[in-house]
Each structure stands twice: as structure tokens, then as C-alpha cells.
Amino acid sequence: MNKNFLPAHFAKYLFKAKGLHGTHSAFVYEFYEKVVSSRHKYYDFAPIEHLRKMLLRSAESIEVVDFGAGNQGNKIRKIKDIARSSSVSPKKGRLLFRLVNFVQPQLIVEMGTSLGLSTLYQAKAGPDATLITMEGSPQTAAKAVKNFELLKASNIRMVTGDFKSTLPGVLTSTDKVDYVFFDGNHRKEATLKYFNAFLPKISDKAVFVFDDIRWSQGMYEAWSEVIKDERATVTIDLFNLGIVFFRKEQVKEHFVLRF
Numbered sequence: 077m078n079k080n081f082l083p084a085h086f087a088k089y090l091f092k093a094k095g096l097h098g099t100h101s102a103f104v105y106e107f108y109e110k111v112v113s114s115r116h117k118y119y120d121f122a123p124i125e126h127l128r129k130m131l132l133r134s135a136e137s138i139e140v141v142d143f144g145a146g147n148q149g150n151k152i153r154k155i156k157d158i159a160r161s162s163s164v165s166p167k168k169g170r171l172l173f174r175l176v177n178f179v180q181p182q183l184i185v186e187m188g189t190s191l192g193l194s195t196l197y198q199a200k201a202g203p204d205a206t207l208i209t210m211e212g213s214p215q216t217a218a219k220a221v222k223n224f225e226l227l228k229a230s231n232i233r234m235v236t237g238d239f240k241s242t243l244p245g246v247l248t249s250t251d252k253v254d255y256v257f258f259d260g261n262h263r264k265e266a267t268l269k270y271f272n273a274f275l276p277k278i279s280d281k282a283v284f285v286f287d288d289i290r291w292s293q294g295m296y297e298a299w300s301e302v303i304k305d306e307r308a309t310v311t312i313d314l315f316n317l318g319i320v321f322f323r324k325e326q327v328k329e330h331f332v333l334r335f
Contacts, residue, residue, distance in 0.1 A: 085290050089315045092332040103323070104310065104331055111174045112314065112335055118173060120200035123227055124193060125166060131159035131191055131223075138215040143238050143261065155191070155219065164194035168317065171335070172257070172285070175319070176201035179283050181254030185246065186210065187239065187270060188260030188287075192220030192232075198257065199229045208250075210235045210242055210260060239266075243273060252279040259287040264294035271302055278307075278322050286318040303330050 095113075099105045134155035141150050164172070176184065176198045182205050189195055189211035199207045209232060211217040217236040224232050235242050239260060256274050258267060271284065289299040299318045303311040309328050310321040314335040 085296070086315065089313070089332065093315075093334040094332065095334050099331065099333070101310070101326075101329065101331070103321075103326060104312070104329075104333075107178065107312070108333055111171065111178050112333055114174055116174075118170075118201075120173070120197075121166075121170060124169065124196050124200070127196070127223060127227060128159060128163065128166070128193060131163070131193075132156050134159070138219060139213075140216055141213040143212040158216070159191055159193075162190045164197065168287075169194060169197040171314075171317070173197045173201040175283070175285065176205070176255065179255060179281060181205050181281070181283070183250060183253050184208070184255040184257070185250070185253055185274070186257040186259065187243075188258075189217060189220045189234070191216065192223045194257070194259065195220065195232060196224065196227055196229055198255075199224075199232050200227075203231060205231060205254075207232045208235060208246060209233070210239060210246065212236070212238050212260070239270070243270070247273060247277060250277055252282075253277040254279045254281055255283050255285070257285045257287070262288055262291045262295050264298040267295065267298040268301060271298075271305075275307060280322075280324070282322050284308075284320040284322075286320070288316060289313070289318040290316065 099108055136155045137152050139150055140153045172194060181202060184198055184205055184207040186195055186209040189209045195209045214236055217234055221234050235246060253274055258270055286299060288295060290296050302308060307322055308320045309323050309326040311330045312319040313332040
């Protein structure tokens with residue numbers, strides 16, 4: 077990643093970002109109020125954050141297979157280091173929870189599980205939904221499944237393996253997808269490939285969430301292409317997260333919001 081990329085873009089983001097009263101779309105106003113700026117504490121937050129503390133203290137090591145943009149092959153890593161560097165932050169996890177609660181999807185697909193904290197935030201927000209989470213590294217996936225069992229999240233289905241091999245099966249097994257969280261490969265080409273692969277499957281209320289849209293120049297270029305797609309009507313830039321709605325009743329518009 078270009079170390080100068082994030083600071084340069086953060087200044088531009090702050091200049092453009094609007095708050096609640098700078099939003100002139102009724103839908104986006106409601107979204108900002110209920111998802112972005114809400115500070116409501118849900119019951120499910122505490123158990124997930126307690127699990128995080130347990131993972132950060134864990135001395136266990138596992139073999140990690142990395143298929144993504146940071147690909148360094150197989151590597152032995154400590155659970156506490158994975159939890160520290162690769163898990164969703166509490167702030168972002170709570171936002172994902174509120175987003176799922178806002179959208180009320182029936183089928184969620186997450187590309188990139190890691191230890192499962194982001195998965196749990198989304199699964200707990202939609203207990204009646206089915207969440208398919210995809211993880212390339214077998215031992216990482218196995219650890220995540222144990223975490224799901226620990227927090228009694230029975231609506232999660234794990235799919236393990238390289239996305240190149242597993243994604244076709246996921247797409248074939250699903251009719252309509254309401255929500256996709258892209259967080260498994262931070263390359264431009266891969267991100268756009270996955271975006272286009274899911275487009276034929278979107279429901280009327282579908283939302284796509286892209287993590288780390290400024291992780292690299294390539295990721296930002298992928299995000300820039302996504303927001304230009306004519307099918308993406310409402311697109312929202314939260315600096316580290318990009319959110320896409322496919323609301324046919326909305327005029328195509330892009331928003332940069334403070335988070």
C-alpha cells in the first residue's frame with residue numbers, strides 16, 4: 077500500500093464530507109440518522125467485544141493461508157495478532173450491525189471472515205437472515221466457526237476455500253442476494269470481478285458494502301468504477317467503507333458522509 081495515499085485522501089474526504097443537515101435526500105438522511113450517526117447500544121455488542129478481548133489475549137497460533145492482496149503464502153500467526161490487525165474495529169462493527177438492522181436482508185454474503193467478528197456483528201443484527209461467510213484459510217475458518225458456536229450464532233454458514241473455487245457454488249446456490257460485504261481481496265481486478273458476479277443476483281432492496289476502499293490506489297480505483305455503474309443509484313463514501321444501494325426509485329447520486 078502507498079503510505080502517502082491515505083493521508084492525502086483523508087484531507088479531501090474531510091473537505092467533502094457532510095453531516096446530517098447537509099444531506100438533502102430523505103432516504104440518505106434516514107440512513108445517516110439510523111446507521112451512521114446513531115450511538116444506540118444494542119445488547120449484542122457486549123458479547124462480541126468480550127470475545128474480542130479473549131482473542132486479543134489468546135496465545136494460540138494457527139496456519140494462515142492468504143489469497144488476497146497481502147498474499148505472502150502460508151504463515152504461522154498468533155490469534156491475538158490476527159485479532160489486532162485483521163478484525164473489524166468496534167466502531168465499524170457497530171455500523172455494520174446497524175446497517176443490517178436498517179436493511180433487514182434475508183440473505184447476506186460476506187467475502188472474508190477472518191476470526192468472525194464482523195460476521196457476528198452482521199449475523200446478530202439479522203437473526204432471521206441466513207449469512208453465508210467465505211474464508212480462504214482453513215484454520216482461520218475453523219477458529220471462526222468455534223467463535224460462532226461460542227456466541228450461539230446459528231444462522232451462519234461457513235464456506236471455506238479460495239474464492240476462485242468457492243464463489244461459483246455460492247452464486248449457483250442463491251437466487252437473490254440482499255446484502256454483500258466485500259472484504260476478502262483488496263485487488264482492483266478481483267473487487268470488480270466479484271462486484272459484477274453478484275449484480276445478476278441482487279434483490280430490489282440489495283446493498284453492497286466494500287471495506288477498505290482506500291486501502292490502496294487499486295482499491296480506490298475499483299470503488300470509483302463501482303460508483304459510476306448505472307445500476308448503482310445511491311452510493312455512500314464513509315472513507316474506509318463504501319456502501320451501494322440499488323434503489324430503482326432513487327435518482328443516481330453519490331454522497332460523502334462523515335463517520
